[in-house]
Every structure is written in C-alpha cells, then in structure tokens.
Amino acid sequence: MIRVRFAPSPTGPLHIGGVRTALYNYFFAKQNGGDFVLRIEDTDSSRFVPGSEEYIIESFKWLGIKFDEGPHVGGNYGPYRQSERREIYRKYVDELLAKGLAYYAFDTPEELDAMRARLEAEKAPSLQYDSSTRLAMRNSLTMSRDEVKFRLDGGEQYVVRIKIEPNQTVVVNDLIRGEVAVNSSLLDDKVLWKSVDGLPTYHLANIVDDRKMKISHVIRGEEWLPSAPLHVLLYHYLGWEDTMPKFAHLPLLLKPDGNGKLSKRDGDRLGFPVFPLEWTDPKTLETSCGFREMGYFSEAVINILALLGWNDGTEQEIFSINELIEKFSLDRVSKHGAKFDVQKSAWFNHQYLLKSSTEMLTDLFTPFMHANAAVPIFERKTLEKIIDLVKERVNFVHEIWGQSHFFFIAPTIYDETVVKKRWTPETPDILTKFADLLEKESDFSSENLEKITTDFIKTNNYNMGQVMNCLRLCLVGAAMGPHLNDIMAIIGKNETVQRIRTAVSTI
C-alpha cells in the first residue's frame, strides 16, 4: 500500500515550493491508488503562527487537491498534529535511552556556545557536538549514574541526544539521486528531545509518525537530504529497517533573479505570487499576494508547478490534473533547482483561460465590470459575446476590462499618435457621411454592418485604412480592439452614431 504524507509546519503561509512538494506526493499517491496524508508538524511551539493550518487547508481546497487523512478530515492514524501526539514519542526516546543509543545532556545554551567558540579558536575541523566532543560536555556519558538521577529527579532541564558512532558508512537510497553515502563521523549528536517544551525535535517525531502512519514514501524538499542519514540511523536504532520508507528528495525552487532559495520576500519584491492564497501576517499585518487573488486559475497553478522540475519526456506542456496523476513519475524529476518564470506562468494561465467556458469567464468578469462605475447593463448574452471577442487577448480575467471598456464607455480621449497618423482634413466629412448613412440603417447586425461599410468605402472610392482607422478612433479611442462591425453591433446604432459625431467635433 502506497501512503505518502505532506508535512508542513504551521509557521506562516505555505509557499509554492511546498505546494509543489505536496503536488508530487499527491500525483504519486493517486497514481498508485494510495493515500495522501496531511500531517501538521508543530513541534516548535515558538514558531507557531495562528491561521497557518487553516491557510494550508484552504489552499489545497482551492487547488482541488484532497487529502485522504488529516486534522481536518480525520483518519485511522491520527491525531494528525504532532503537538497532539506528545505521549506517543516519549516511549521511543526512553527506548533509545535504555539501549544506550541516546543520552541525556545538561549543557546550557551558553555552554554550547562556549564549546563552539573554543573549537573555533582551536581551528577544529568541525564545531559539532559529537563523538569527538561529547566527553568534554555535561551529559550522562560523563556523569555518574547517581548524578544523572539526582539531576533528573531535581527537575533539571535536559535534552536527549542521539549517540552516533563514528566511522560508519550510512547510506541513503534516494529515488531521485541514487545512493548517497555519508560517514557518520560527519553527523552530530542531534537533539531528539527538547528541554524547552518537552517535545521531540522534527527528526524523532518524523520517524515515529511515518512509522505509525505506515508511510511508504517520503517525498520532500532537498533541504532534508543532509539530515536523511540521521533519519536512516534512527530507523536502525529503533529496529524499524523493515518499514523504512523510500526517500525522494526534490530539487528546490529558486529565486527568479539572483541566487538562493525562493523566499517570502521575493514575491513582493518582484511582483509575482509566492503563495497560493493571499496572506496577511497576523503580527505585522503585512499582506503578501497569492496566485488566487492575482487571477490565476488553480488548474494553471498546478500545471505550472508540476512542470517546474518534472516533464513527461514529450513536448506536451499542458496537463490536466488527471493526466498528471497518470503520467507523473519520480524518476523523471530533475535534480537541479528551478527558477520560477512569471512570463511563462502568465502564458500557462492564458492557455487555461482560452479553455474556459464563456459562461464561467463571464461570471468571473462580472465583478470587475461592476467595479467600474457608470457601466451600462448589457444583457448576459451580449456580455458573453464581448468576452468571446476579447478573451484571446488577455492572460487573466481582470485584464478583460482593459480590452473591453470601450464596449461599455465611450472614449473621452483619443490616442494622439493615431490622430496624427490617420486623421486627415477629409476625415470629418467622410465620417459624418458615414454616420448619416448608419442613422438610416435598421439592420445593425455584424454581418450587415460589414457589408455597409465595405459598400460605403467602395462606392465613394475611399480606401480601407483611411476610413476604418479613423472610425476605430471614434469608437474605441485607440488602435486596438476586435473588428469594428462587431463593436458597432454590440454598442448599437445610437451609440455608434453619437460616438462618431462626438469625435468629429472634438478632434
């Protein structure tokens, strides 16, 4: 049975790197008929940010990604918040302690700093708390059993550290990177149990939960690769080699410019979303924009993220979520970081916008239309016609207004450069003649208007550009927009004629 988990910390909004990790987990699980579990890793109470968990859940709801288990949906392996699993972990620390695979340490933060300072001064090859340094520290390896008991009974604060034997080769088999071997001397005696809040650290909690929740594959970001050997060691120490999950460490998402891991600030700095949803920091009240609010379709976001580090080997770039589930494979995940490309993302959104139904686009556009005052109420059918005429020119729904406002509101200013280029002394006469002609016309369908204008131009021996460009100027105010007969048909006779007369008198 394939079971994977997405295990974020509730320390703020989830960024798109995390979303991608979740997506890859999801594709992999669903492809194999497995389960996709949400687990909240909140063992660091000091970094807890209220609203994070709700944010995470809402984000995936928007994306249309469903968890099979999690704090919000329940499941047979709960609870799904580590803070609610305290009792579960203690047993295993005690077991490691009893087996001599872990030990108590009483060093204060100041003492640890002093140790590192001393090692640095000595130009020691490493500054770690490990086999080379632990015997100089205050821990149960250097104290008598009685003294340890005395301190413990006296309620002295302690941490539990894993005891790593030097000079062993620890091998991590990674589904994406192959075999990664590390000498255990390079690992430090990581804290497994914290004194400050009486909770395990990520490392221990993670291993215990993955075991208890029967996780078969751990698919996570590359930032975990350096601690993967520690995790492998923990599986051995606890005698859980038989159920050790398979690991896959994903490449990171990088800053679009410069170097480094993509971070919160990049979005605001570069003007693109780093988060699925808008987020307001509860403390600073600072707001960061989200894909949803920026007008991205959730399917487009999934598609964009899926292709940042994976492809199916063909030239296909547009994938539905079902296709992704069907085609995703870990061995086609790239090994190097990827930079987010705003322009290509906009293109993806354009593709999804074109695929969207006119009805849906009209629904989405309506609020933007109402946001602009003094807009005439068109019939729904007319609105849909307008959307169909302009949708290919925009990447986002909110851009539709910029491409369609002239349907609703007559131009008040006329593009100077076009006036200069096209408006000749004869223009007012020509256009007035045309307006007079239109005024007598009863059939204002697009087809008939096409015929009328071409006939008008032919019979008077004008040329196309001479008439049409100036007519466009009258109706639109600029050299843009769909075919004029479509525009005239939609705004109607009175409005068309009036716009021509107004322009003739003002230009």
Added chain:
RNA sequence: GCCCCGUUCGUCUAGAGGCCUAGGACAUCAGGUUUUCAUCCUGAAGAUCAGGGGUUCGAAUCCCCUACGGGGUACCA
C-alpha cells in the same frame, strides 16, 4: 570552514555512448494574415552541453579534478 546535492539557449527543459550540424516551450526579433491591436502562422537569433583531463573507434551522456550554484551545518522545520 566542513559536508551533501547539482551544472544543456535569458528562463523551464529534451537528451540513458553513435539518431545531436543539441530538439521543444516561454520571452526576444523579423515576415505573413488582419480595417487597428492582439491572436494565429512562418522564420530568425539564442547553448563550442561550466572548464580541464581521461575512458572509448565514438561522449552532452561514463570516470576524475577544478570552478560555479544550491542546500545543510540550531533545544527550526
């Protein structure tokens, strides 16, 4: 500093020893279509495959070194 991972057009990438005079997409530029703009179509430019050594008849692909980039190095996850 030390450890780990990586490195193909500006960006995302294809590439599993000969199919590579390195393919596609976005962006850029040019031409065409169009009454305008956009779409669309065609084309161009753009990567001596980070550099250097090997291995091989043959290397973008395998090995080594160097450089560069990223990650890690907390009682954070």
